[in-house]
Amino acid sequence: MxxxxxxxxxxxxxxxxxxxxxxxxxxxxxxxxxxxxxxxxxxxxxxxxxxxxxxxxxxxxxxxxxxxxxxxxxxxxxxxxxxxxxxxxxxxxxxxxxxxxxxxxxxxxxxxxxxxxxxxxxxxxxxxxxxxxxxxxxxxxxxxxxxxxxxxxxxxxxxxxxxxxxxxxxxxxxxxxxxxxxxxxxxxxxxxxxxxxxxxxxxxxxxxxxxxxxxxxxxxxxxxxxxxxxxxxxxxxxxxxxxxxxxxxxxxxxxxxxxxxxxxxxxxQPTTAQFRGRTVVKPGAWTQGPVLLQSLRILDGFDDDRLDVATELGAHTVLETLKLALADRDVWYGDAEVPLSDLLSEEHAAGRRALIGERASHEVRPGVVPGRTAPPLPPLRTTGPTSSDTGEPTVxxxxxxxxxxxxxxxxxxxxxxxxxxxxxxxxxxxxxxxxxxxxxxxxxxxTWLDADSPSALTPGVRPRTTLSPTLVLADGVPVLACGTPGGDQQDQWQLPFLLRVLAGGWTPQQAIDAPTLHTTSAVGSFWPRTWVPGGAVVEDRLGADVLAGLAERGHALTLAGDWALGRLTAVTRDPATGVLGAAANPRGQQGYAAGR
Structure with a gap:
C-alpha cells in the first residue's frame, strides 16, 4: 500500500x-x-x-x-x-x-x-x-x-x-x-x-x-x-x-x-538517526529533539501503510509512537548524562514498537535502559480533553x-x-x-523542583527545552531544513510532515497543507504540567471515518478545526542541480516563504 x-x-x-x-x-x-x-x-x-x-x-x-x-x-x-x-x-x-x-x-x-x-x-x-x-x-x-x-x-x-x-x-x-x-x-x-x-x-x-x-x-x-x-x-x-x-x-x-x-x-554536535535512507539531524537531549529521532526509529520498522496519518491505522500508529517517545523524554532527557545511544538503538526501538497495540494507550510508559535505574516519573496531573493545546503556555x-x-x-x-x-x-x-x-x-x-529528575532546577544548568529545529541530509549533504512553533507539539507536527516527504514522496508544501494531529497523552512541559490520558488533538479534515476509527480505538479526541495544527516552514536544496525550494504554513495567516 x-x-x-x-x-x-x-x-x-x-x-x-x-x-x-x-x-x-x-x-x-x-x-x-x-x-x-x-x-x-x-x-x-x-x-x-x-x-x-x-x-x-x-x-x-x-x-x-x-x-x-x-x-x-x-x-x-x-x-x-x-x-x-x-x-x-x-x-x-x-x-x-x-x-x-x-x-x-x-x-x-x-x-x-x-x-x-x-x-x-x-x-x-x-x-x-x-x-x-x-x-x-x-x-x-x-x-x-x-x-x-x-x-x-x-x-x-x-x-x-x-x-x-x-x-x-x-x-x-x-x-x-x-x-x-x-x-x-x-x-x-x-x-x-x-x-x-x-x-x-x-x-x-x-x-x-x-x-x-x-x-x-x-x-x-x-x-x-x-x-x-x-x-x-x-x-x-x-x-x-x-x-x-x-x-x-x-x-x-x-x-x-x-x-x-x-x-x-x-x-x-547534533544528534542523528537514519530513516528511509536519509539522515535526520536534531539537537541533543537537553532539548526534546531526540523525540523525533526515537519516533522515526520506531516507525522505520513498519511498512508504509503504518506511516500515513491520513488513514486510521497510520494515525493510530503515529499517535502511539509519539506517546512512547515522549514518555522516554519525560524520564530520561535533560541537561545531564542522557543514554541517547541506548534510546536510539534498534533494540530499544524494537521493544517500543512491540508495545503498539490495536487500542490507544492511556498510560505513561517510559522505556528501560540496560544498566541504568530510571528516574521517577514526574507528577501526573490529569486534565480533560478541553483544549486544542496548540502552543507554549505562559500563564x-x-x-x-x-x-x-x-x-x-x-x-x-x-x-x-x-x-x-x-x-x-x-x-x-x-x-x-x-x-x-x-x-x-x-x-x-x-524544570522540576525534584532533585532526582534529569530536568531538575539546578543553578547553571539549562532547562530542557521544547525548541527543536531539523535538518535532513542525503549522502551527508543538507537537503532540507524545517521546523515549527508549538511547544510540546514541535516534533509531533514535524513527524507527519517528514513521513509524508521522506516516505510518501510529497513536496514540502503538500505536506504542510495536509491535515495533522498530535497527542496530549504525555506530561506537559509548561505550567501547570498536566496531561490528558489517551488524548489526541486532530484537525477535522482528517475525515469522519478516520476520526470515528480513532475514537473506536480509545483515543480521547479533541477536534481542533480544519486549519489549526502545525505552523511549519521549510527550505530545500537539490545538490545535483542547485535548485532551492521553500514552503510555508497558511494556518494563522502569518507564515510566508520567498525566493528566486
Missing part, C-alpha cells in the same frame, strides 16, 4: 529558485531574509537579520529576553551540521530550596521573573554572525531598528494577546502597561506600533561594534559585550521588586547582572494566557543552510524591563 494522494490544491506554491530562499512564521521576517540574500548576504546574515525582526513583529511569540536553538551547515567542506546553542541556564540563585522553602512553590511558575532563565537568543545570533556571516552588526540590525523605531502594523494575534492580559498589566505589571497600553487600551489590529527602547538598545550594540578597534570578529564581540552589560545592569534591580506570578502571588526574581554577563552562546494570573514560538529557515545559492527556532520572552511572560523594551523569558517552568 502506498501513501494516500497529496492535496490536489495547495494554499501556496512550492517555491523554487537558484539564488536563495527563506521561510518564516512572519512575512516581514521572510522578506527581510530575502532582502539580505538579494544584497549578497549569505544564509547566516539573512537568518540573523530576520531573527531580530521577529523580536519586533512577533513579540507574543519570542523576544530578546528569550532563547534559541538552531541547526546549520556551511557550504564549505566539511559541511557537518552544528547546533547553535542559545539556551541560557538557570541563574545562580535558582535553587530548589529557594523555590520550595522560601517561595512556597511546588512548580516553577509559568509567568514572572522566577521562571526566567538567562537570556540566550541575542548572544547566539551574534555568535553565528561573527563566525559564519559576512555583514556588519549595524547592517544586520538595521531592519529591526527600522521596524522598532519607525513602526510596523501590529498583528491581530498581538493585539488579542495584549487584550487578554490588559487587566493583569493594569493591576500588577505597570511597566508592561506603559509599554503595551500607552493610550490606556490594547493596540488595534493593523495599528502602527513602535518600540523605541529596543531600537535604542540595538543602536547601542551597533555603536559598540563600530567603535571596536579590532577586526570584524572583535567588532561583533564588542556588540555581545555591550548586550550583556546593558541588559544585566537593567534586569537585576528591576526583578528584585516582587510582582505577580502565575500562582497568583507576588515573588521577586533571582536573576542577577552576573548571571547575564557570564553567559556565552556556543556550538554543539498570567487568570491561568488562561498562552504564548508560542517562531521559526525560520534559510538556504542560499552557495549551499549554506539554517533552521532556527527562537522563543521565550513573550510579552506575557513577565513585566517589561524599563530601558530595554522587552521582558524576560519563562523557560525555567520546564
Amino acid at each position: 502506498t501513501f494516500t494522494a497529496p492535496p490536489a490544491h495547495l494554499t501556496r506554491p512550492d517555491l523554487q529558485g537558484t539564488h536563495g530562499t527563506a521561510a518564516s512564521t512572519h512575512w516581514l521576517a521572510t522578506a527581510t531574509a530575502q532582502s539580505v540574500l538579494e544584497r549578497d548576504g549569505n544564509a547566516f546574515d539573512a537568518g540573523c537579520a530576520a531573527a531580530f525582526v521577529l523580536h519586533v513583529v512577533e513579540p507574543h511569540l519570542n523576544g530578546p529576553g528569550g532563547d534559541l536553538v538552531g541547526l546549520f551547515a556551511t557550504a564549505q567542506a566539511p559541511a557537518a551540521p552544528q547546533v547553535l546553542m542559545g539556551q541560557g541556564p538557570a541563574p545562580a540563585g535558582a535553587t530548589i530550596e529557594h523555590y520550595r522553602d522560601h517561595e512556597g512553590l511546588e512548580l516553577v511558575p509559568g509567568s514572572g521573573a522566577l521562571a526566567a532563565a538567562v537570556p540566550g537568543a541575542v548572544d547566539a545570533w551574534l555568535l553565528l554572525l561573527r563566525d559564519h556571516g559576512t555583514w556588519s552588526v549595524r547592517d544586520v540590525l538595521a531592519y529591526a531598528v527600522g521596524y522598532a523605531r519607525d513602526g510596523h502594523p501590529v498583528l491581530p494575534a498581538v493585539a488579542a494577546a495584549v487584550e487578554r492580559v490588559a487587566d493583569l498589566f493594569g493591576r500588577h505589571w505597570p511597566t508592561s502597561a506603559a509599554r503595551w497600553l500607552p493610550h490606556g487600551r490594547p493596540p488595534q489590529a493593523g495599528e502602527t506600533i513602535t518600540n523605541p527602547e529596543y531600537a535604542d538598545l540595538l543602536d547601542a550594540l551597533a555603536d559598540a561594534a563600530d567603535a571596536s578597534p579590532g577586526d570584524r570578529a572583535a567588532s561583533v564581540d564588542a556588540a555581545r559585550d555591550a548586550w550583556r552589560t546593558r541588559v544585566g545592569a537593567a534586569v537585576e534591580p528591576f526583578v528584585r521588586t516582587p510582582h505577580r506570578h502565575s500562582d497568583g502571588r507576588d515573588h521577586a526574581g533571582v536573576i542577577t547582572a552576573a548571571d547575564v554577563e557570564s553567559f556565552r552562546a556556543s556550538y554543539e 498570567a494570573s487568570s491561568g488562561a494566557v498562552k504564548g508560542d514560538t517562531c521559526h525560520l529557515d534559510v538556504v542560499d545559492r552557495w549551499g549554506n543552510m539554517l533552521s532556527a527556532t527562537p522563543s521565550g520572552g513573550w510579552l506575557t511572560s513577565s513585566p517589561t524591563v524599563p530601558g530595554l523594551g522587552f521582558c524576560l523569558g519563562t523557560r525555567l517552568q520546564m
Whole structure:
C-alpha cells in the first residue's frame, strides 16, 4: 500500500529558485531574509537579520529576553551540521530550596521573573554572525531598528494577546502597561506600533561594534559585550521588586547582572538517526529533539501503510509512537548524562514498537535502559480533553494566557543552510524591563523542583527545552531544513510532515497543507504540567471515518478545526542541480516563504 494522494490544491506554491530562499512564521521576517540574500548576504546574515525582526513583529511569540536553538551547515567542506546553542541556564540563585522553602512553590511558575532563565537568543545570533556571516552588526540590525523605531502594523494575534492580559498589566505589571497600553487600551489590529527602547538598545550594540578597534570578529564581540552589560545592569534591580506570578502571588526574581554577563552562546554536535535512507539531524537531549529521532526509529520498522496519518491505522500508529517517545523524554532527557545511544538503538526501538497495540494507550510508559535505574516519573496531573493545546503556555494570573514560538529557515545559492527556532520572552511572560523594551523569558517552568529528575532546577544548568529545529541530509549533504512553533507539539507536527516527504514522496508544501494531529497523552512541559490520558488533538479534515476509527480505538479526541495544527516552514536544496525550494504554513495567516 502506498501513501494516500497529496492535496490536489495547495494554499501556496512550492517555491523554487537558484539564488536563495527563506521561510518564516512572519512575512516581514521572510522578506527581510530575502532582502539580505538579494544584497549578497549569505544564509547566516539573512537568518540573523530576520531573527531580530521577529523580536519586533512577533513579540507574543519570542523576544530578546528569550532563547534559541538552531541547526546549520556551511557550504564549505566539511559541511557537518552544528547546533547553535542559545539556551541560557538557570541563574545562580535558582535553587530548589529557594523555590520550595522560601517561595512556597511546588512548580516553577509559568509567568514572572522566577521562571526566567538567562537570556540566550541575542548572544547566539551574534555568535553565528561573527563566525559564519559576512555583514556588519549595524547592517544586520538595521531592519529591526527600522521596524522598532519607525513602526510596523501590529498583528491581530498581538493585539488579542495584549487584550487578554490588559487587566493583569493594569493591576500588577505597570511597566508592561506603559509599554503595551500607552493610550490606556490594547493596540488595534493593523495599528502602527513602535518600540523605541529596543531600537535604542540595538543602536547601542551597533555603536559598540563600530567603535571596536579590532577586526570584524572583535567588532561583533564588542556588540555581545555591550548586550550583556546593558541588559544585566537593567534586569537585576528591576526583578528584585516582587510582582505577580502565575500562582497568583507576588515573588521577586533571582536573576542577577552576573548571571547575564557570564553567559556565552556556543556550538554543539547534533544528534542523528537514519530513516528511509536519509539522515535526520536534531539537537541533543537537553532539548526534546531526540523525540523525533526515537519516533522515526520506531516507525522505520513498519511498512508504509503504518506511516500515513491520513488513514486510521497510520494515525493510530503515529499517535502511539509519539506517546512512547515522549514518555522516554519525560524520564530520561535533560541537561545531564542522557543514554541517547541506548534510546536510539534498534533494540530499544524494537521493544517500543512491540508495545503498539490495536487500542490507544492511556498510560505513561517510559522505556528501560540496560544498566541504568530510571528516574521517577514526574507528577501526573490529569486534565480533560478541553483544549486544542496548540502552543507554549505562559500563564498570567487568570491561568488562561498562552504564548508560542517562531521559526525560520534559510538556504542560499552557495549551499549554506539554517533552521532556527527562537522563543521565550513573550510579552506575557513577565513585566517589561524599563530601558530595554522587552521582558524576560519563562523557560525555567520546564524544570522540576525534584532533585532526582534529569530536568531538575539546578543553578547553571539549562532547562530542557521544547525548541527543536531539523535538518535532513542525503549522502551527508543538507537537503532540507524545517521546523515549527508549538511547544510540546514541535516534533509531533514535524513527524507527519517528514513521513509524508521522506516516505510518501510529497513536496514540502503538500505536506504542510495536509491535515495533522498530535497527542496530549504525555506530561506537559509548561505550567501547570498536566496531561490528558489517551488524548489526541486532530484537525477535522482528517475525515469522519478516520476520526470515528480513532475514537473506536480509545483515543480521547479533541477536534481542533480544519486549519489549526502545525505552523511549519521549510527550505530545500537539490545538490545535483542547485535548485532551492521553500514552503510555508497558511494556518494563522502569518507564515510566508520567498525566493528566486
